[in-house]
Amino acid sequence: MSSPTPLPDATARDAVLQVRHIGKRFGATQALDQVSLTVRPGEAVALMGANGAGKSTLVKILAGVQTAGSGELLLGGLPFAPRSPREALAAGIVSVHQATEQLGVPALTVAENLLLGRLCNGHLPVLLRRGRLLREAAEVAAYIGLNLPLDAPFDDLTPAQRQLVALARALSEAARVVILDEPTASLSSREATRLFEVIDQLKARGVAVLYISHRLGDLRRIADRAVVLRNGRVAGEFAAPLDLSAAVQAMIGHEPSLPVRRETIRTAQPVLAVQDLVLRPGARPISLSLHPGEVVAITGNLGAGKSRLLQTLFGEQTWRSGTAQLDGQAWRPRSPADSIARGVFLAGEDRWRSSFLPVETLGACIGDLISFPHLGRLFPHGWLRPAHTDRIAATAIGRLGIRTQGPDDTPDLLSGGNQQKVVLARWQSQPYRLLLLDEPFQGVDVGARHDLIDAIRDRQDAATLIATSDVEEALEVADRIFVMHQHSLIEVDNHQGGAAVLATLQALETTEAAA
Amino acid sequence: MSTLTQNPSQTQHLPRWRSAVGLLRRYALFILLAVLLAFFGHAEPAFLQASNLLSILQSTSVDALLGLAVTVALIGGGFDLSIGAVAALSLMTSSYAMVVLGLGALPSVLLSLAAGALVGLWNGVLVFRLRIPDMLATLGTMFLLGGLQLIPSAGRSIVPGLTLPDGSVANGSFDEAFLAIGRADLFGVPLPVVIVAALALLAWLITERTRWGRVLYATGGNELAARLAGAPTVRYRFIAYIVSGLLAALGGVIIAARVGRGDVSGGSGLLLNSVAAALIGFAVLEARRPNILGTVVGAVFVGVLLNGLTMLNIPFYTQDLVKGAVLVAALGLTYGLSRGRRS
Numbered sequence: 020m021s022s023p024t025p026l027p028d029a030t031a032r033d034a035v036l037q038v039r040h041i042g043k044r045f046g047a048t049q050a051l052d053q054v055s056l057t058v059r060p061g062e063a064v065a066l067m068g069a070n071g072a073g074k075s076t077l078v079k080i081l082a083g084v085q086t087a088g089s090g091e092l093l094l095g096g097l098p099f100a101p102r103s104p105r106e107a108l109a110a111g112i113v114s115v116h117q118a119t120e121q122l123g124v125p126a127l128t129v130a131e132n133l134l135l136g137r138l139c140n141g142h143l144p145v146l147l148r149r150g151r152l153l154r155e156a157a158e159v160a161a162y163i164g165l166n167l168p169l170d171a172p173f174d175d176l177t178p179a180q181r182q183l184v185a186l187a188r189a190l191s192e193a194a195r196v197v198i199l200d201e202p203t204a205s206l207s208s209r210e211a212t213r214l215f216e217v218i219d220q221l222k223a224r225g226v227a228v229l230y231i232s233h234r235l236g237d238l239r240r241i242a243d244r245a246v247v248l249r250n251g252r253v254a255g256e257f258a259a260p261l262d263l264s265a266a267v268q269a270m271i272g273h274e275p276s277l278p279v280r281r282e283t284i285r286t287a288q289p290v291l292a293v294q295d296l297v298l299r300p301g302a303r304p305i306s307l308s309l310h311p312g313e314v315v316a317i318t319g320n321l322g323a324g325k326s327r328l329l330q331t332l333f334g335e336q337t338w339r340s341g342t343a344q345l346d347g348q349a350w351r352p353r354s355p356a357d358s359i360a361r362g363v364f365l366a367g368e369d370r371w372r373s374s375f376l377p378v379e380t381l382g383a384c385i386g387d388l389i390s391f392p393h394l395g396r397l398f399p400h401g402w403l404r405p406a407h408t409d410r411i412a413a414t415a416i417g418r419l420g421i422r423t424q425g426p427d428d429t430p431d432l433l434s435g436g437n438q439q440k441v442v443l444a445r446w447q448s449q450p451y452r453l454l455l456l457d458e459p460f461q462g463v464d465v466g467a468r469h470d471l472i473d474a475i476r477d478r479q480d481a482a483t484l485i486a487t488s489d490v491e492e493a494l495e496v497a498d499r500i501f502v503m504h505q506h507s508l509i510e511v512d513n514h515q516g517g518a519a520v521l522a523t524l525q526a527l528e529t530t531e532a533a534a
Numbered sequence: 535m536s537t538l539t540q541n542p543s544q545t546q547h548l549p550r551w552r553s554a555v556g557l558l559r560r561y562a563l564f565i566l567l568a569v570l571l572a573f574f575g576h577a578e579p580a581f582l583q584a585s586n587l588l589s590i591l592q593s594t595s596v597d598a599l600l601g602l603a604v605t606v607a608l609i610g611g612g613f614d615l616s617i618g619a620v621a622a623l624s625l626m627t628s629s630y631a632m633v634v635l636g637l638g639a640l641p642s643v644l645l646s647l648a649a650g651a652l653v654g655l656w657n658g659v660l661v662f663r664l665r666i667p668d669m670l671a672t673l674g675t676m677f678l679l680g681g682l683q684l685i686p687s688a689g690r691s692i693v694p695g696l697t698l699p700d701g702s703v704a705n706g707s708f709d710e711a712f713l714a715i716g717r718a719d720l721f722g723v724p725l726p727v728v729i730v731a732a733l734a735l736l737a738w739l740i741t742e743r744t745r746w747g748r749v750l751y752a753t754g755g756n757e758l759a760a761r762l763a764g765a766p767t768v769r770y771r772f773i774a775y776i777v778s779g780l781l782a783a784l785g786g787v788i789i790a791a792r793v794g795r796g797d798v799s800g801g802s803g804l805l806l807n808s809v810a811a812a813l814i815g816f817a818v819l820e821a822r823r824p825n826i827l828g829t830v831v832g833a834v835f836v837g838v839l840l841n842g843l844t845m846l847n848i849p850f851y852t853q854d855l856v857k858g859a860v861l862v863a864a865l866g867l868t869y870g871l872s873r874g875r876r877s
Contacts, residue, residue, distance in 0.1 A: 335762065359764040367762050374762070379822040380755035381741070382748045391752060392763035394745035401744040 034093075035060045035227045036081075036112075036196050041090035043076055050076040052251045053090070058196060063218060063228040065238045065261075067270050068248035069436065069464040074231055077248070078198055081229075082114040083107035095195070108136075111195035115185045115202060122185040123173045130156035130169035132184055136192045159191040163217045178321070179210035186217055190226070197221060198229045201462060203237055206321070215241050235267065236491065267465055288347050290482040291332070291363075291453050296341035298327050302506035304341060309453065309482035314475060316485045316497030317508065324506035325486035326368060329455040332484070333365040334358045346452060359392055362452035366442045366459060368486075370430075373457075374442050378429040385433070386412035386426025389445045396449065415444035419474050436467025443471055447478070454478075456485045460492050472496045560820050562867055567835055574842035581845050588724060594837030595726040596621075596785045600804055601811030601829040602730075602737055603781035608812060608824035609741060610774025611754030612661055615672040617782040617808060619679035620653050622801025624786025626683040629692040629796025632712060634704040639712035643787055650783020653679065654776035661775070662768055676805070684798065692796030708794055716791030726788045733781070738826040750774060751823075810836055810857055814864040822868055836860060 036058040043051040051073045058064050068074045079085040081092070083101030092099045094110055101107035107114075115122065123132040131138065133156040156169050165187050167180060176184065182202055189197055199218075203211040218228055218241050232238060238245065238261065245257040247269040255269035290311055295304035305328065309315055317325050330336040332343075334352025343350040345361060352358040355365070367373025376383040382391060390397060390408040397407065412426035419440040423433055430438045439459060446454055456475070460468050472495055475483055486503075487493050493500050501508045502523045511523050558565070575582035600617050607614035624646040631642035653675065660671035688699040694707040718725040741747035752760040753767045754774075761767045789800050814835060815821070815828025839860060840853055 333762075354764075355762050356764040356766060365762060367758075372756075372758060374759050376752055376755040376759060381751040381823060381825075383755065387748065391748065394748060395764075398745050401746055403743055403745055403748070 033059060035095055036229075037093040037096075038077070038081075039091050039093065041077070041080065041087045041092070043073075043080065043085070043088045049251050051080075051087075054248070054251070054253055055090075056246045056253065056256075058227040058229060060195075060225040060227055061222045062243050063222055063230055063241050065242035065245040066229055066231045066248065067238070067245055067266055068254075069270055069434075069466045072248040072270070072464075073251040074248055075200075076251075078114065078200060078229075078231065081107065081112055081196075081198060083112075108192070111193055112198065113189035113192065113194040113196070114198040114200065115182060115189065122181045123188075125172070125174045127173055128169065129167050129171050129173060129176070129184060132173045133159040133169070133188055133191070135188060159187050162190040163187045163220055177210070179206045179214065182206075182214060183217060186214075186221070190221065190224070194221075194226055196227045196229060198231070200231045202230075203232065203234060209320075211237065234489065234491070238266075270465065289344075291343065291345055291350070291484075293332075293343045294341060296328075296331065296343065297339045298324050298331060298506040300339075305508045307501075307508065309484060311482060312479040313499070314483045314485065314497050315499045315501065316487060316493035317501045317503050318487055318490050318493040319503035321488060323503040325488070325503050326457050327506065328503070328508075329365060329457050329484065329486055332358075332453075333363060333455055335365070362450065362481075363455070364392075364446040364451045364453070365455040366446050366457065368457035368461065370438055370442050370461070374445070375430050375438075378431050383429050384427045385416075385421075385423060385430055385441045388430070388441060389415055389426075389448055392445065393449045411448050412444075415441075415448055419444050420470055434467075435462035436464050436470075439463050439471060440467065440474075443474055447474065451481050454481060454483045456483065458487055459485060460487060460489065468492070468495070559867065563814070563818050563831055563835060563864070567831070567838065570835075570838055570842060574838070574845065578842075578845045581842060586841070586845075588722070588727070590837045590841045591727045591834070592724040593841070594833050595724070595730040596788055596804070597807040597811055597837065598734065598830050598833035599730045599785045599788070600782055600808030601815070601833045602734060602826060603778040603785070604808050604812040605815065605824045605826060605829045606737065606741075606750075606781065607774050607778040609747075609750050609754050610771045611757065612657075612668040612771060612775060613672060614657065614775065614778045615669060615805065615809075616653060616657060616675035616679060617778060617785075618801050618803075618805030619676040619683075620650050620779050620782035621786035621789065621804050623653070623679045623683045624650055624783035625790045625800045626687070626692060626786075626796050626798070628712070628787050628790045629708075630686050632708050633692050633694055633696060633706045633796065634686070634698065636706035639709040639715075642709070642712060643715075646787050647780055647783045650779040650781075650786070651776050652779070653783075654779025655772065657779070658772040658775040662771060683801075687796070687798070689798065691798050708791075713791050713794055716788050716793070726792070729784075729788070733784075734826060734830050741826055754824075806854070806857060807833070807836065810861045813861055817864040817868040820868070832864070 034057045038054060038056045041051055041054045042049070054073065054077060056064070066074050066077070076085065080087050081101075083104045083106050086100065086102065094112070099110060101110060101112070104114075124135065127135075130153055134152065137155070153169055160167065160169065163183065163186060165183055167176070167184070173181065173184070186197070202214060206214065215237075218230075221228055228241075230238070230242060242261055243259050245261055245266050246253060247255045247257070247266050249270060255266065257266050257269075289308040291307070291309045293305060293307045295306060297304050302324070307315075317328065319325055327336060331338055332352070334354045334357050338351050345363065350361070350363075352361070352363065358365070375388060382388070386405075386409050389412050394403070397411075398404065409426045415421065416423060416426070421433070421437050421440045421444065423437060430441055433441070439461070443456075443459065454475075459471060459475075463471065475485075475496060485493070485496060487496075500511045502511055503509075509523060571582070580586060600621060603617045603620075604614055607617075627649050628642045628646040631637040631645050632639075637645070657672055657675055660666045660675070661668045664671075666674070687696065690696065692704075694704065696704045698704055714725065715729075716726060720728045741750065749760065749765045750770050752763070753765060753770045757767050757771075785804070786801070790796060793800065811833035812824060812829045814832030815825055815830075816823065818825070818828035818831045821828055836857060839856060843853070843856060844850065
């Protein structure tokens, strides 16, 4: 700490935030090792890195959630060591989390949420007049040209709108550095565009932005520089114009490669054939065939009905009308249990909500999680043999390259990509006919995504149907792509690739916006 | 106990095991229990006599049994505050069946158990069909049963020769076979201790070693995840409440058999003791979840503490304070001192 540091150079002196030789160790893991980076006012710096590279740890240190083990932080040239999120916020570091439920207080209105900081720190009188509240809230909203009904409950907002509210609030609290952690994870492309405009406004006002995302398109759009972390160290820095493929290479250590798209093998009998399935009253009926060995992706905006389709095929949502055949036999699932018994598996979106258990619960370790849906088949007499489930888990860990100490680890000890591998491993550990994957690449870095895609495309005997709101992900994983819009499907000409998908999406959004 | 440590979700604590502090925390309750036994034995040698230790177990057995009831409901994700009232209802039901209706031992026991199962079903309907939060629903049931059990005997305790509200006199009596449930010995060990030990072992095996236990834990932990994995979660949650009611009703039967009368105030204090046992159990082996072994250890711990204090002539009216303090200390041990993993 007291070792003499060289005088900061000119670029560092005008920096708003300097991270100097930060280190952080968790037990045997060196999460951060001598990490240094500089952020200047009005600049957007992308923080890139595979899962487990140390991005979240660095963000947590900046936001005062954790303290650094070694090294120092300078904010506006002065030493800065936040011991709590409150201190970090008071110093002007605002983090907007990817989890949208942490962005505000659901029970309050938009106006109250915009003024949350002032309401909490006592800068407003105890007895509030509605007029004054709305006036002040309108001022805050105006910072980013936010156009929302201020009286509406925060609960009613879309995830995108909640993020915008959080950003407006951040600005009103004299933010110097805004940290955005995977902000577009749950946004449609139109909503993301709106977010980027707001980020541009932040930059114009001299606010520094630290942007964490796995989406290269986002980074290309907003980042002035990129700092790449790998295994807790800075693996490279890239200035504008960003060479993203070089950055990705630095991030995962090798050249990314798209899987070879196979021409689909149309056998006589599809695994699943659906005729005239209606998801919602008034929606156009859906017909769809999935063949053995085929990977089909459905993309589309949030709320287009992707999850609904998957859940209907899985028996979690009621089947309204229409018919289907699974391997030629009539198929109309009444419950998830029904589907699982017939070899139709679903890995739900948001793994902590749909797949994992609270870490203290019995059966929360990854070995137990992987075998859980198959316990009835594995142990028909009810008596568990842990050696057997451990063996299944060990196989899965090896096959998918899950980075973990073993089947006894709970998923909270794993990075996002490895967590998602556990979810896939669960459903691929037993034979199946149809695998339904809802947002299987959520919070997953490029490296882990390729491992997941390889594992998904590895199955020749069964069909896979994937819902993802990210077009790039759909292009990477699928043999065929559909766009979902207002609970109906539109098939995209595959030979035109990504351009065709994007064109279809954009056409749909403009008609929607015009309507 | 050594078998439980092989449990997969326990072994992840291995690195911390090595530190003395971790070891201390893990076995804190066992260490405290040993210290208590040594202390009371030193202060009052009669404390460690086999007869006294057996009497501790005897007095602990009903608390442990009701603790199991709370634990099973908790594992399924529901709190059951009505178990004390269910035990009291069962106490009155079995007494009424024999003294007023003149039934034999077996029908009386079956009737009581049926009443307990019915209350469990009722709780399930309130919580899962009417969507009343579990604490509120079972609290309501508790008040309801507390009043209901007074009606048949017009608020009086049920003893042979009781004058009924309509003026007639009840001329039945407690069946000897029934009283044996609470009073007989098996190789010198009180029968209630044997019954509860057997049930605890069975419950432990089912919850920790079978797939049904895993499904119940998963249902309580994350119902959506359990359902999406194909588990019939609603059925499991109903069963958890019904089993909870059955166990509590058996507790009432044991009390009736031990006391030999249908005491209107016989169920008081049961809820506090059993909930304390179940929650202290969270701290046993750092499980931080409802678990059968922990509940039994928790019940024994409270029993030893109260018996020892009684032998040292500590006033009985301080008992609740002691129980409350132990409960808070155990919860502090579970949650407050072990934040290491979360970050």
